[in-house]
Amino acid sequence: MTRRSLRPQLNQIRTWVRQGRTDAWIAHQLEVTVQQIQSFKREQELEVDGEEATVPFTEEVDLRAEDDAAIAAELEEEERRRREEEERRRQEDEEREAAEAAAAAARVAAGETAEDDSDSEADDDEEEEGARPRRRRRGGRSRRRTPSGKSLEGTFDHGEEGYGLWLDPAIADDPIYAEHWAGHRPVEVVVEEDQIIIRRAGTEDSES
Incomplete structure (x- = not known):
């Protein structure tokens, strides 16, 4: 404890000494x-003896025993509060660690689920691509390969510039068309x- 002057408490200390208060009790009260x-009692000659030591009290109480019991009770109370505080902090630490562990497990589970979903989608895409025939592109336009001699769709149209017949672009893949009609x-x-x-x-x- 920090040493401080006790002179301002002289009268109070003198009264306590006459009442028979113990040095431990007085020290506890004044911190x-x-x-x-x-040391202060010796300097101020507060040691009681003779008649001063037997000052009559209205109640016959063993003040020394009472002081010791009060100090012991306060010390026990402080120790109890200290243990309760330590237990509270320990429980808070355990709860925090448990919450962090649960959150980490949830993140891991979420990551595995997302990865499984991604792998499943990738497998589905590969299966769809494998089952779906690939289309050949020529000249930036999609054309359908047609066996020789197979009928194709077309559109007959007319307007201000005349009449026209528009054939399915897939005709360009027909070998007969390529040999006899192209150009x-x-x-x-x-x-x-x-x-x-x-x-x-x-x-x-046409000649016949």
């Missing part, structure tokens, strides 16, 4: 050491009720 009280060629057109026949100009069929 100083027992040695300081004993700019003059044609003859025969219009019938349910069909329009197109022939190359100058063929045997």
Whole structure:
């Protein structure tokens, strides 16, 4: 404890000494050491003897025993509060560690779930790509490969500039078309009720 002057407490200490208060009790009340009280009593000649030591009290109480019991009770109370505080802190630390462990486990579980979902989606995409035929691209346009001689779709249209027949772009993949019709060629057109026949100009069929 920090040493401090006890002179301001002289009268109070004198009263306590006459009442028979112990040095330990007085030191505890003033928050100083027992040695300081004993030294101060010698300096101020507060040691009681003779008649002063037997000052009559209204109640016959053993003040020394009472003081010792009070000090012991206060010390026990302080120790109890200290143990309770340590126990409270220990429980808080355990709860915090448990919460952190649970949060870490949740993050790990969430990461594994997300990874499993990603792998599953990737597998599904690969299966779909494997089952879906690949389309060939030419000239930036998608065309459908057609066996030779197979019918193709087309559109007959007309407008201010004339009449036209638009064929499915997949016709360019037909080997017969590539061999006999590709490029700019003059044609003859025969219009019938349910069909329009197109022939190359100058063929045997057109001559007959």
